[in-house]
Amino acid sequence: QQQVKQSPQSLIVQKGGISIINCAYENTAFDYFPWYQQFPGKGPALLIAIRPDVSEKKEGRFTISFNKSAKQFSLHIMDSQPGDSATYFCAASISSGGSARQLTFGSGTQLTVLP
């Protein structure tokens, strides 16, 4: 059972455009939602993360939008650059209590930003 569903599987954007990647989750106990960026030949690295007490978090060109009622969150990359071309993974975890558990990852989105 896939608890975090990610879309699209691949995305092609022109330089300067906006890249949007979406994730939906099922388990309402999730309380930590990070996004990871992975370049070929490297391990994933944390890009930005949000907790459910806020609806949006922005760090530079990267923004997470979070909709608790819809159980969805998305990554927006403004002014996309060729250097942003990578695979992006959303994830979710439960941080405390008897149900605490490690990150559950989405299936990944391969982003290509054309020059």
Added chain:
Amino acid sequence: EADIYQTPRYLVIGTGKKITLECSQTMGHDKMYWYQQDPGMELHLIHYSYGVNSTEKGDLSSESTVSRIRTEHFPLTLESARPSHTSQYLCASSAGWNTEAFFGQGTRLTVV
């Protein structure tokens, strides 16, 4: 740069051989993980550890085994490698379930 290291980076080995993939971290993290990933594809959790002497199987069934005798060390062993084990293996660690997970660069395993 994250202080988590995997060796070897690349390994080509024959069917039936025993192999151990090494993973070490110097951040003092209690939680460590092994993921299996085909290039650019989904991350599948195969093992994790809460701390010394605690290991659990992940969501994806794996014929590999792990041990956690020291906080900083979390090796993965395949007793008899098969071509179906060909994949990339990523090790990670974190201080908690809701803190940044740091990944190693991975071991690309090819079983011929």
